[in-house]
Amino acid sequence: MPEELVSQSIELPSGELRLLQPQESAELPDAGAVDWAPIAPYWSVLWRSGVVLARELDGVALRGLRVVELGCGLALPSIAAARAGATVLATDTCVDALTLAARNAHANDVRIETARVDWAEPDQLVRQAPFDLVLAADVLYEPASIPLLLSLLPRLAPEAWLADPGRPAGVAFLEQAGSQWSIETRDRDVVLVHRLQLPLRGTD
Numbered sequence: 001m002p003e004e005l006v007s008q009s010i011e012l013p014s015g016e017l018r019l020l021q022p023q024e025s026a027e028l029p030d031a032g033a034v035d036w037a038p039i040a041p042y043w044s045v046l047w048r049s050g051v052v053l054a055r056e057l058d059g060v061a062l063r064g065l066r067v068v069e070l071g072c073g074l075a076l077p078s079i080a081a082a083r084a085g086a087t088v089l090a091t092d093t094c095v096d097a098l099t100l101a102a103r104n105a106h107a108n109d110v111r112i113e114t115a116r117v118d119w120a121e122p123d124q125l126v127r128q129a130p131f132d133l134v135l136a137a138d139v140l141y142e143p144a145s146i147p148l149l150l151s152l153l154p155r156l157a158p159e160a161w162l163a164d165p166g167r168p169a170g171v172a173f174l175e176q177a178g179s180q181w182s183i184e185t186r187d188r189d190v191v192l193v194h195r196l197q198l199p200l201r202g203t204d
Contacts, residue, residue: 005100008046010076012058014083019074019104021046042141043073043097049138049163052191054080056161057135062086065132068125068156070149071139075101075112077163081135082110091117091125119148126155134160140169150176153196160196163188 004023009016025044054076063085069078072090074097082088082105090101090112098114105112117125134157140146146169153160160181164170174183174194181196 010046010051010054012055012080014058017054017076017079017083017108019046019076019079020100020107021074041094041096043071043092043094044100046074046076047138049165049191050074050076052188052193053077053135053137053161053163056163056186056188056193057081057084060084062133066130067133067135068128068131069135069137070117070119070152071136072101072114073097073137075104075114077135077137078112079105079108079110081133082112083108086133088112089128089131090114093118119145119152122152122155126152129156131157132159133157135162136160137163138165138167140164140167140173143169143172145169146173146176149173150180153177154180154198158198162194162196163191164194165191 005020006023006026008019008021010019022044057077057080062081065086067081067086068089068091070091072078072092075090078088078090092098093116095116098116102114134153177183177196181198184195186193
């Protein structure tokens with residue numbers, strides 16, 4: 001865990017959230033082109049997509065629902081969902097991310113669970129399904145992630161909210177996901193929020 005942390009303020013309609021973030025990443029804000037990627041670890045960046053997704057969740061009735069965030073990083077959407085009343089599991093491949101996510105949740109007076117999850121080996125997470133909602137903010141950087149996410153999502157929940165700034169891998173993911181999910185997209189300036197829903201299965 002980086003020793004130097006700084007506090008960031010995120011304004012939501014229901015009130016401010018504050019996040020601790022590694023100082024080196026705070027000096028590299030996500031304000032560049034869509035294909036921008038930091039030198040610092042991805043998890044440590046306060047992504048625009050995470051802020052937008054947290055704002056989408058703000059005010060949504062989530063009490064009593066089980067929510068899982070994939071690639072949570074600083075866990076801003078997870079914290080917003082927990083504040084809205086959800087039971088939240090924040091997941092990431094990086095232990096440092098999970099440690100800071102739990103610390104950030106505590107600082108905002110909400111409780112989340114955390115778990116280390118590799119999309120290529122998700123069985124332990126799948127055993128905790130079904131969830132009501134999957135959250136993911138700016139998680140598609142590489143084409144190799146597309147089939148992993150396509151396989152994982154329907155095993156977790158019937159609905160997923162993905163925020164993405166239009167990265168090529170994100171665009172390709174949506175093209176393929178459209179054959180299985182119904183997708184509603186909301187344009188939030190630079191970031192697009194995609195709400196994916198599995199069609200209801202008929203009964204025999």
